[in-house]
Amino acid sequence: MVFVGTPAAPATAAPKPAPGDEGGTKSLRDALEAAARGHLEAKAKLEASQKRQGELTAELQRLEARLTVLSAEVGVVAAESYRVGRLSAMSMLLNSGSPESFLDRVAGLDLMAQRDSRRLGTLLATREQATRAKAAIDNEVKEQGRQLAVLAKRKQDAERALATVGGGAAGGFISANSPLAKPAPRNSDGSWPKESCTIDDPTTDGCITPRTLHAYNEARAAGFKRYTACKRSGGDGEHPKGRACDFSAAAGGFEDKSATGGDRTYGNNLAAFLVKNASRLGVMYVIWYRQIWMPSTGWRAYSGAGSPAADHTNHVHLSML
Structure with missing residues (x-):
């Protein structure tokens, strides 16, 4: 682009444009303002929704990767439990050489149970988070559809208003x-x-x-x-x-x-x-x-x-x- 002209001081007696020239009639100006403001508000909401969807999608991907790891860990625990079975208190007593060894085995198995329970709880919580993230993404997609409809309507409003002054x-x-x-x-x-x-x-x-x-x-x-x-x-x-x-x-x-x-x-x-x-x-x-x-x-x-x-x-x- 080439800018034409050099800076000039304001003319002291420069005539002003005729009043009311800025956008035709008052009704036209009101229609143009409503259409423009509505368009920009809908566009801002659309862009905000798209940003939220992007953040939710990234969060969902992180959760799904975490679910893969947790599912594998819980699967190992389940397979091990199926292979050896869970020892009852009587079987632990019969296979213990002394009360001390019995207590040691009980404590060890309790720690294993707590560990396994935490893994399972984390897995279930992560699945719930992923489900909520998917629902939130669906809501953002619906919100974007609503704003796109508003944008289309505001365009029609503007074109209808401009038809009175050309508009092609x-x-x-x-x-x-x-x-x-x-x-x-x-x-x-x-x-x-x-x-x-x-x-x-x-x-x-x-x-x-x-x-x-x-x-x-x-x-x-x-x-x-x-x-x-x-x-x-x-x-x-x-x-x-x-x-x-x-x-x-x-x-x-x-x-x-x-x-x-x-x-x-x-x-x-x-x-x-x-x-x-x-x-x-x-x-x-x-x-x-x-x-x-x-x-x-x-x-x-x-x-x-x-x-x-x-x-x-x-x-x-x-x-x-």
């Missing part, structure tokens, strides 16, 4: 050469922590979420330093919540015309960077040049009201979870 398959903006971003913090179960608008927005006098700031900083670290505006007061969507940023394609700020040449290449590269790092950054969706990317659908056609702001041909829009 699109080539999109993808590059294997896009740099990797540093991952944003997640919860221990892999889900995204809930965040509010608590961090000063470096692009406006408002606030944004910590995850949005992380994505903004990672984009700049990757070379995308042109004019950007995140927090927007009023209206709905993600901007007022501090969970969205608009990245100007032009070095001087948002222009009332579609990006061409190097400006369009800059937008292509930025969109590709955000998509490649979506799971690292917590991206909900990206809109650029009449196309929208969501984790459940990939790139799809998107048409706004026909203006550069509404069609996102002069800026890359980023919405965060």
